[in-house]
Every structure is written in structure tokens, then in C-alpha cells.
Amino acid sequence: MINRIKSTSLLLLALMLVSCTKTEKTSAVRKDIEDAVFTSGYIEMEDEYMISAKISGNISDIPIKEGEILTDNSLIAIIESNVQAEQLKDAEAVYSQSKQNASGNSPQLLQLQAQIDQAQHQVAQDRINFQRYQELRTKNSVSQLDLEKAQLQYQSSQNNLISLQKNYLDTKNALDLSKRRSAIGVNQQQDVLKDYTIRSEGNGEVLNVFKKKGELVKQGENIARIGRGDFKLKLYVSEDDIAKVKIGQKAAIHLNTYPDQDFTATIVKILPAFDETEQSYIVEAKFDKTPETVFSGTQLQANIETSKRKNVLVIPTSYISKGKFVTLENDEKREVLIGSKNNEWTEIRSGISENDILIKPKD
Known part of the structure; x- marks a missing residue:
């Protein structure tokens, strides 16, 4: 009896399901x-660039914050530079000494100048003595040998003066060269030290800050991302659809930040090369009317209108x-x-x- 009730119930249930299914x-x-081409993509500012470290070191200060508006040459970060600062001081000390050595009042040049002055005085005396011997020889008051000795003495003092003058000039040139080289050394150390103070290139908005005070940053590592200009949309279009897309076409844009609203944009640029990373062609568009609030990096979906039928x-x-x-x-x-x-x-x-x-x- 129980089995019969079960069977009847199953049959009724089956009939009910059949009758309810339409x-x-x-x-x-x-x-x-x-007709439209569906794409995905994201928003970015017209001109975005990364600021990276030119040297490695610990960040001692990073005063910027996301959303901050920067002017040209704004301070982005400072990397510890104690060793480099000491090296600059050493280079400046060397330059100061070499500059003093190359001046006319340096002890080395003053000593050479004193020797030159003495040699000039000796030349003048030997010239007078030689001229006197020439007069005496005309009167046969001195021998020819005495005259020749006076002449040799005069020539010797002249040669000594020339040698001292050349030595002075060579020394002055060497000291000037040392001064120029030490000046270059100072400039090089100053340039190196500049790399420890990182500044912005032009105005813009801080989009991302990747490092914090006290963190180690390596050479070439990004510290911040800066953007400026209007917003643009980067759309990824497949190989099958890229031939349908033309500049000037309209696109319906759905932003993840505005889930209940769509926006319109116009295609303004089609990049000519296939992007291997994204495995797509990249198309750029601009909002016909920019949303009230836009964030760089916002993900989006778009339908590019290619024709109407x-x-x-x-x-x-x-x-x-x-x-x-x-x-x-x-x-x-x-x-x-x-x-x-x-x-x-x-x-x-x-x-x-x-x-x-x-x-x-x-x-």
C-alpha cells in the first residue's frame, strides 16, 4: 500500500512538471x-610619465602625495647622500688649493718670478760688462780672450733667463690645467649630487607614489607617476575588428566607476603597430563630455559604432x-x-x- 502511494505521487509530480513547462x-x-566593435581598455592622462631614481640609496624625504598638483622643478624625493656630500667638499678643497696655486701670488710662481727678476738683473749687468769690454778692446786695453769671456758670460745669463721664463710658463700652464681639472671634478661631483635630489619636469598631478621615506630605491626604479593634460581612453581592438575602426567614429563608454551611466567618446587615433604585450591593436579616444570625476587607470568597456543599417x-x-x-x-x-x-x-x-x-x- 505504501509503495502504491509513492508511485502515484511520483506520477502526479511528473504530470505537473510537464504541464508547467511551456x-x-x-x-x-x-x-x-x-554594428559595433566591442573593446576593453582604461583611462589615462594625455601626458603621463614615470619619475625614477638615477642612483641607488635610501629615501630621506619624499614630500609628495597622490593628487597633489606640481609646478615645474617641484621636489619629488631626496636620497641620502652623505658620502657624496663629503666627496664634493674634498673636490671643492682641491679646487680652492689649485686655484690659489695658479694665481700670480702662489709661492711657487713667486719663487720662479724672483729667479727671473734676478736673472734679468744679471743679464743687464753682463750686457754692460760686455759692452765695456768691447770698448776696451778697441783701445787694445784688454785681450781678445777677455772680450770673449765677457761675451760668453753675457750669452750664458741670457740663456739662463730664457730657461727660467720657459720654466715659469710651463709651471703656470700646469697649474692652470690642474685648476681646470679640479673645477671639472667639482662640477662632476655637483652633477652626481643633483641625482640625489629628484625634481619634476614641468607641471602635473601626482597619480601614484611608489616609495616611502626610509625605503631603499634602486637605480632605475620608479618613485612616482605624474600626469598632465586631458584624459584619453586607450582601447584594445582585436585583429579581426581593427579594419572596421576609423578615426571620427563614436563609441559608447561604460566606466567601472559609473556602473549606471554610459558616456560617448570619439576615436581620435589608431596606433599603427600591433601591441605584442596586449595582443591587440591600440586605439585612442576622447570623451565628448568628460565625466565630472575621472581617475587615471579606470577600467572601461566600449562599443565602437562602425555602421548603421x-x-x-x-x-x-x-x-x-x-x-x-x-x-x-x-x-x-x-x-x-x-x-x-x-x-x-x-x-x-x-x-x-x-x-x-x-x-x-x-x-
């Missing part, structure tokens, strides 16, 4: 449709099975040629007409 039907209709035969996309078949009311499976489609509608180019009744395929 087969969904539809037929093709004609609609005006807009009137009186196109379409059916609900859910009535397509295996990509190209529909099921007629008599359970006939018929292959159709489809065109453009989205999640809601699929264009039918051939295979059925508006008179055919279709049933929705079972999942």
Missing part, C-alpha cells in the same frame, strides 16, 4: 541595428545553437547564415524568413 517560440523580425532581419541570440543552427516549430534543425551579433540579437542573412516559427533550444 516551449518558448519566436520568429525573425526586422530592426534597425548599429535599417530593416535587418534578426532573431534573439539565445535561439542560435552550435553557432549556426536554429530549430523550427516542427523540430527541424536548419542551418542559417548569420551576420553581426551581440548578447541580445543575431543578424540572419539567409536560411529563414519572418514567417518561420522558431523554438528555443533546450540547454
Whole structure:
């Protein structure tokens, strides 16, 4: 008796399910449709750049914050530079000494100048003595040998003066060269020290700060991202769709930050090269009217309108099975040629007409 009740209950349940299940039907209709290319992408500012460290070291100060507006040459960060500061002091001390040595009052040059003055005095005396011996020789008061000795003494003092003058000039040139080299050393140390103070290039807004005070930063590592100018949209377009996209086309933009609102934009640039990283072509667009609040890096989805067509035969996309078949009311499976489609509608180019009744395929 219990088994019979169970069987009867199962039969009634089955009949109830059959009676409640209704087969969904539809037929093709004609609609005006807009062909569009679906893309994803993100927002960025027109001119964005990274500020990176030119040297490695610990950050002793980083006064900037996200959202802060910078002017040209604003301080971004300072990297500890105690060793380099000492090296600059040493270079400046060397330059100061070499500058003093190259001046006319340096002890080395003063000593040489004193020797030159003495040699000039000796030349003057030996010239007078030689001239006197020449007069005496005309009077036969001195021998020819004495005259020749006076002449040799005069020539020797002249040669000594020339040698001292050349030595002075060589020493002065060497000291000047040392001064120039030490000046270059100071400039080099100053340039190195400049790398420890990082500043902005032009005005802009701080978009990201990647480091904190006290952190170690390596050479070439990013410290901050700066942006300026208007916002632009970067869209990733597949190889199959890029030929359909043209400059000037409109796009419907859905931002993740505005889930209940769409915006319009215009295609302004198509980058010519395929992006290997993204495995897509990159297209740039600009808002027709920029949203009140926009954030660089916001993810988005876009439908780029490529054409408009009137009186196109379409059916609900859910009535397509295996990509190209529909099921007629008599359970006939018929292959159709489809065109453009989205999640809601699929264009039918051939295979059925508006008179055919279709049933929705079972999942």
C-alpha cells in the first residue's frame, strides 16, 4: 500500500512538471541595428610619465602625495647622500688649493718670478760688462780672450733667463690645467649630487607614489607617476575588428566607476603597430563630455559604432545553437547564415524568413 502511494505521487509530480513547462517560440523580425566593435581598455592622462631614481640609496624625504598638483622643478624625493656630500667638499678643497696655486701670488710662481727678476738683473749687468769690454778692446786695453769671456758670460745669463721664463710658463700652464681639472671634478661631483635630489619636469598631478621615506630605491626604479593634460581612453581592438575602426567614429563608454551611466567618446587615433604585450591593436579616444570625476587607470568597456543599417532581419541570440543552427516549430534543425551579433540579437542573412516559427533550444 505504501509503495502504491509513492508511485502515484511520483506520477502526479511528473504530470505537473510537464504541464508547467511551456516551449518558448519566436520568429525573425526586422530592426534597425548599429554594428559595433566591442573593446576593453582604461583611462589615462594625455601626458603621463614615470619619475625614477638615477642612483641607488635610501629615501630621506619624499614630500609628495597622490593628487597633489606640481609646478615645474617641484621636489619629488631626496636620497641620502652623505658620502657624496663629503666627496664634493674634498673636490671643492682641491679646487680652492689649485686655484690659489695658479694665481700670480702662489709661492711657487713667486719663487720662479724672483729667479727671473734676478736673472734679468744679471743679464743687464753682463750686457754692460760686455759692452765695456768691447770698448776696451778697441783701445787694445784688454785681450781678445777677455772680450770673449765677457761675451760668453753675457750669452750664458741670457740663456739662463730664457730657461727660467720657459720654466715659469710651463709651471703656470700646469697649474692652470690642474685648476681646470679640479673645477671639472667639482662640477662632476655637483652633477652626481643633483641625482640625489629628484625634481619634476614641468607641471602635473601626482597619480601614484611608489616609495616611502626610509625605503631603499634602486637605480632605475620608479618613485612616482605624474600626469598632465586631458584624459584619453586607450582601447584594445582585436585583429579581426581593427579594419572596421576609423578615426571620427563614436563609441559608447561604460566606466567601472559609473556602473549606471554610459558616456560617448570619439576615436581620435589608431596606433599603427600591433601591441605584442596586449595582443591587440591600440586605439585612442576622447570623451565628448568628460565625466565630472575621472581617475587615471579606470577600467572601461566600449562599443565602437562602425555602421548603421535599417530593416535587418534578426532573431534573439539565445535561439542560435552550435553557432549556426536554429530549430523550427516542427523540430527541424536548419542551418542559417548569420551576420553581426551581440548578447541580445543575431543578424540572419539567409536560411529563414519572418514567417518561420522558431523554438528555443533546450540547454
